[in-house]
Amino acid sequence: MTIKIKRKIDTNIVIHGDCEDVLKNYPNDCIDLIVTSPPYADARKNQYGGIHPNNYAKWFLPKSEQFLRVLKPTGTFILNIKERVLEGQRHTYVLDLIIKLREQGWLWTEEFIWHKKNCYPGKWPNRFRDSWERCLQFNKSKSFAMYQEAVMVPMGNWAESRLKKLSETDKVRDESKVGSGFGKNISNWLNRKMAYPTNVLHFATECSNKSHCAAFPLDVPEWFIKLFTKDNNVVLDPFLGSGTTAVAAINLNRQYVGIEKNEDYYLISQNRLDEFTRQGKLKWKT
Amino acid sequence: MTIKIKRKIDTNIVIHGDCEDVLKNYPNDCIDLIVTSPPYADARKNQYGGIHPNNYAKWFLPKSEQFLRVLKPTGTFILNIKERVLEGQRHTYVLDLIIKLREQGWLWTEEFIWHKKNCYPGKWPNRFRDSWERCLQFNKSKSFAMYQEAVMVPMGNWAESRLKKLSETDKVRDESKVGSGFGKNISNWLNRKMAYPTNVLHFATECSNKSHCAAFPLDVPEWFIKLFTKDNNVVLDPFLGSGTTAVAAINLNRQYVGIEKNEDYYLISQNRLDEFTRQGKLKWKT
């Protein structure tokens, strides 16, 4: 079967199929951002056939090859993943995957930490609760789009008092050029109430809705969509799951393309997005 | 030169030398915990000869082979490290090192995240500030010693003091987040007495003292020493630096062995520990 490659892709749709196959019919350089939380190794065994950790990179790489092709040169690929414990150890399949993705042509730009403020309870004799996940940032080129202002956070109010009176420190440091001099441009700080965030994200996991307890909460895709796209850009989630990325995209006035292989999840996300549309783009909580 | 291998090792000393050479004269299975923050690749070029990222594992593995030998079967090895940016990318030498340490015989039990609450400032067009480091846990066997109760946080006290000392930044940021904030969790804590921590550690870097500005603050080694050792156990830091691990060990009534190759750092830690002893084991800040 030969499917003609379209120049203009359809957006705001959920596609039922394997992302590798589906994306082969997509043109190059048509996606602004890929945000996804793929099935973790050995997890969701029923739905995805249970990829064994040892085979994870082998399973993933043909798909990421398509991601690399359909992503725009200025685009970004965010991979939310965390290795599990196998026989008392953290498995190295994620590390292996990072190394192989670089060999595939991706730039490994950054590793964000998603700190899960309310992680699952539990107790083990030789291990504490796991309250973080990796959000790996990959790019096609060094000059990718990034809109830092969109994710600024409220700043501590120390700046106000500092600005009341230009401190001697700033002047001295400026003059003496000790180390990495501070206080060069005090004027930049005037009227500033917001600060840039760091590469550690503090989001709580939300599980209020039973039917689709999200793999990641709305906050996570929203944060990355705000940071790496503008209005009307196209966001792809090749492992859509229950549709969280699509909801985040709609909330932020971006276009989405969702792909989901598993029929149950496909139907869930379909329903969720239908319901969402019926409600007229009301803000949706997870 | 042949040095006779002693059965009983000297403790509470700082040794000037390369840890690989020094440890070759140590017997097997004599150390309860190794906590260290080695020189990062390409950092401290003057002191350590500037290990290039590409050669990092090669440089490290002969040393870790000795660590593996001198560590007790129930012991733990904590490696604090973080890769830097090279040509716009995170380098993979740490990932490579983890994989190779496993091949060397170590079990990679856990990866703790040290969230640095006050990270270095700065602004770049394509990157946020780096506010976390890896604390990698390696073991010789699955049945290692772990004293979880030692790092439990009293719920009531913790909540109170946390609330009292809650920084303005935390308040402002948490208030701005509906549902995922601090207030939600407080109610849960009030009903409990003690809580186990997670694998995300929140410590600030302290550098108020100029003369011996520690690579990591006292909090980090203290936390791991409490978690993985008992009174009088032996803690080794093969890259002692300014001596922070030794100070932490003394504070907690553990024995220490510190090794430092660089003469300047060796002298600094010597002075620091001498001064500490003269003061009669008073609690020492950084």
Place this chain on the structure above:
DNA sequence: GTTCCGCATGAATCGATAG
């Protein structure tokens, strides 16, 4: 004794310029 406020400084990174 508290509380408040000013101050120093930190495992940084990027891009331009110079050798």
Place this chain on the structure above:
DNA sequence: ACTATCGATTCATGCGGAA
């Protein structure tokens, strides 16, 4: 082309002195 140096950017924390 490739490396080395330099300037610019910028936020949270704990300490110490002052109120």
